[in-house]
Amino acid sequence: LNYRMISLLFGIECMYMAGLRLMGFGHHTRWGWRGSRNSPSIGIAIAGFVLFLLGACGRICADFIKQAVNRQREYLADAMSTEFTRNPSALVGAFEAIQTHRTGGRVLHQNAGQIAQLFIVPPIGQLFSKASHPSLEKRIDRLKQMGAKYPDAPKRKVEASNPSNASGRPLIPEHSLLFVAQQALRNIPGPCWEAAHDKKNVLSLILALLVNSAPEEEQSIQESLASRHLNSDQLSVYHEYRRLLVSMPTSSALAIASICAPALKALDSSERKSTLDTLVAFIKADSEISLLEWSVLMIIEFELSDRSDSQRRIKRLRDVSDAVSKLSHAMLSRAELTTEHQRFALKTIEENTGIQLGDALLSPNFEELAHAVRSLRNLDDLPQQVLLKSWAPYAQHEATLLYETLEISFTR
Incomplete structure (x- = not known):
């Protein structure tokens, strides 16, 4: 956008504002239209109206020009980034990730259009040539075409025989899955929620969860084990948790095991080992391990495991x-x-x-x-x-x- 174009757009804006002034609009004016000796003459009003129309048409055209220039600027920015990094696939991956969040990034404000050029994607819904940004689909297509110019560029790190089936996008839960997760969390009773964050009572809560999920004929065996591994205070809250969890649906069981993570991590090394040994003995006490028991054990084991960055990561x-x-x-x-x-x-x-x-x-x-x-x-x-x-x-x-x-x- 050179200075000549800037001057033209500024002139159009001046015509529009001058027309408003001459017609008696604009700011809160003291002029009146009828019977006032301060009223503008008919000739001035007509001239103002003509300037207003020209300026209004010019403003519409200027807006289209501004958005078109901004779209080309985005394409140019993509090309310069690709030329600098020589890795168009990385930018493609970023755009694909942004694409999944695009609807959640809308700016719901009446003046959002004034800052549209500052965004990576349009902050407001726009149609046709009024869009401040080119569509992500078009930008991705152009970047993929640029990839042929850089044969030495790093490849996308996707382990799949068909890259189109596994593009490496972040796993974004669907709204239906999020609703199910929210319902599972809402079904957890308040005292159980508090116990999941208390390292003194977290074991009582997990054992109560496992006993309630076991068949009735096996619950007596696990009850005796609970009496053996819990002290008197833990045992009293254990029975309370069992009562609260009776009506809780199975879908909330893994949610409880997952939110116990902070309390489990607060245990010292000896307490962690003791907790894990107790759970293993508790689950293996009956004749058969259920899928729910196995799932809870896997989650607890994962939360208690050492997940330091020094562990070797498998890439394939x-x-x-x-x-x-x-x-x-x-x-x-x-x-x-x-x-x-x-x-x-x-x-x-x-x-x-x-x-x-x-x-x-x-x-x-x-x-x-x-x-x-x-x-x-x-x-x-x-x-x-x-x-x-x-x-x-x-x-x-x-x-x-x-x-x-x-x-x-x-x-x-």
Whole structure:
């Protein structure tokens, strides 16, 4: 935008303001229209009206010019960034991430249009050539075309045989999933919520949760274990938590296990070991481990584990192909799919992950699944997201518990 264009736009604005003044509009004027000796003459009013019309038309054109210039500036900024970094795929990934948040970034204010040029994407809804920014789709397309000019550019870190199936976008929960999560948290009784953040009572709460989820014939065995591992104060609140959790739906069980994290992390090393040993003994006391018990144990184990940055991160899914295969089979076998749908799901996950899963579903036991989960915890963020996106469509029925357990273990 050169000085000549700036001067032209400024002149148009001056014509518009002068026309308003001459017509007796503008600021709070003292002039009147009828019977006042201070009224402007008819000739001045007509001249003002003509200037006003010319200025108004010019302002409309100037607005289109301003937005067009701003759109070209955005394209130029993308090109300069690509030339400087020689990595167009990185900017593509950033735009794809922004694209998922775009509707949540609207600025709901009457003057939002005045600062539109300061945003990466338009802060207000705009149509056609009035848009202050080019669409993200067009910017992504241009960047992908620029990628051919930089053959030495780093590739997108997506571990999948078909990149279009796993673009590396952040996993953004759908509104329906967020609603389910909010409902699960709302169903947690107030005293239980407080206990989840209290390291003195957190073990009592978790044991009460596990006993309530067990079959009635096995609850007596676990009751005796609770009496053995809890002191008198813990035992009294344990019975209170059991009463409060009776009517709580199963969907809130993992939410409780997850929000216990701060209290669990506040325990010292000996208390952590004792808590984990108690939970393992408690779960293995009955004849059979349920999926809910296993899920709670995996979440608690994850929260108590050492997750320092010094641990080696696994960057490729094929390095943990056995774990991916076992968990994929476990997910699909609990999703209650038809045989045809199972085959389709296996092929889809194979395409997304690049790992062969076979044609028939297997049924790994809980010990094998626990080993698989521990193996995948050291995956880099991007392959973890690829897995979660591949499994998400099949998180139904009992598979929901397994998926939520993996999601909690991956995304902390």
